Amino acid sequence: MLATVLTAQPVPPADKLSAPAIDYGAIMPVLIVLGAACVGVLVEAFLPKHQRWPVQVVLSLATLAGAGIAMAVYLGDESTPKNGVITLAGTLAVDRPALFLWGTLLVLTLGALLLIADRSVEPGGAFVAEAAIRPGTIQDRAQVAGTGMQTEVFPLTLFALGGMMVFTSANDLLTMFIALEVLSLPLYLMCGLARRRRLLSQEAAVKYFLLGAFASAFFLYGLALLYGYAGSVKLADISNAAAGTDRSDALLFGGLGLLVVGLLFKASVGPFHTWTPDVYQGAPTPITAFMAACTKVAAFGGMLRVLQVGFESTSWEWRGVLWGVAIVSMVIGAVLGLTQTDVKRMIAYSSIAHAGFLLIGSIALTDQGLSGTLFYLLTYGFTTLAAFGVISLVRNADGEATHLSQWAGLAKRSPVTAAVFTFILLALAGIPLTSGFVGKFVIFSAALQDGMAPLVVIALIASAVAAFFYLRVIVLMYFSEPAADGPSVTVPGAFTTASITLGVIATLVLGVLPAFALDWAGSGTFAFQ
């Protein structure tokens, strides 16, 4: 009896599971970033406190360089397929738009990381020495004057970057959901780590966390309904199912609606923007720069893929709704931006208006719409990065002086800073010879070609209204007398200077010579499989 049991051959299962093929060359940049993030956690665990900062900075910068080189090698390889590969059992699509977004994210994170690592503007950096210190206590006053820093910020940034990269190339909704959480959870934490104004920072973290988790629950319910509709969460399967299935359309449109609410929240579009001004204001400024530039790129990258790959065949039904959302977003951003008295909040409302413009490009389901939106994300990221870099320089004894009245007469105190900020504001407004103009031009022309003329007219009016509040700041800086007890402009160290220079030069170059970036953005479409 025992012998028969021992000698009996195991019955092979009916359909044997086989390990999915992995194209390591294609996903190497993501592997490098996430691997280095894990190494960063180990650095925190095993190195003494005073050695962590230099090691983390070198590790993070080397990671970004390594990931960039891995991507360049992959792109330069002759055998790389032009229309992209789908790997890891169909969950990741590494195609031209994904690679463009990866490149954008890597460069923007480089800029944000330089701001995060900076210790010249404030001794010890913009981050709290120990997150557990209670605000208002003796220890808190001591850490404000000290030079310690919670260096977990660096691995958290890399984890968020890894999540963003996966998010832009996720080819099924479950991968997208996991990536959404991987990018969000570090951001929630980093929002609460400001060195000064700890109460505001912690409040921003709580608000961002509760609203973000609420929105991802909606995303997930949308995923579940679409799974019920299509029997799969792969974008291509959902698209095929929409062409012919006996399931109810209520599942399809209910699922799509909930899914898009989650995405619009992350992209801080229109009526789902309520967290944006509070979080932008409360978070440490380098983190605000990182969020404003990179989260927007990731969220719109994911939204483009969902809409173009998964739901293009049903665009008739949902496009009208997103028209309305784009209009609401532009109007809210432009009109409420007028009433702001804080520079960071003003840029936050500007980002809501820009999200409306980006949504116009995303719902133009053409190749021009895709390449225009990608290009706009690139330009907007650089400009907003430089904007927050400059904002971190204007300070008084309490830290950053972000109230607009404190910026009066800034040109007399520091002509260079005022000139740089003027250039950035003009780029945000979309004045010719800046990248903002080219970005708006390509998006609006794509929208016109796709028959969205009324939307373009509203967008032009909104950008004119928004231009008013940018110009108001310029007038304030140049034509007002500086207050006697006004803030001073800190002379930045190498890191912040490099970051602002990167943003400003990219804004200028993409405005004067946009052809190469436009070519790259338009070099291919989403892989569909």
Add this chain to the structure above:
Amino acid sequence: MTPTYYLLLSALLFSIGAVGVLVRRNAIVVFMCIELMLNAVNLTLVTFSRINGKLDGQVMAFFVMVVAAAEVVVGLAIIMSIFRTRRSASVDDSNLLKY
């Protein structure tokens, strides 16, 4: 018993969670309501898995559980830090950032 009832139940649980997030004041309770929403989604996924006759819906529920656990870690850490400062977990007390 048809699986449709489970879909209705999960929709109901999801709605209870969503309403709870909107009306409750305590950050911990708000957070528990979000967890309720996630678990309602798990029920939906498992039910659809049964209807479709495939197992991947059940596997997805595992992914959701792991994500929910990670979210608890981060969320409670944030709520704890603000509670230690303010001695209150009410979301109405966090009102420094506005307009």
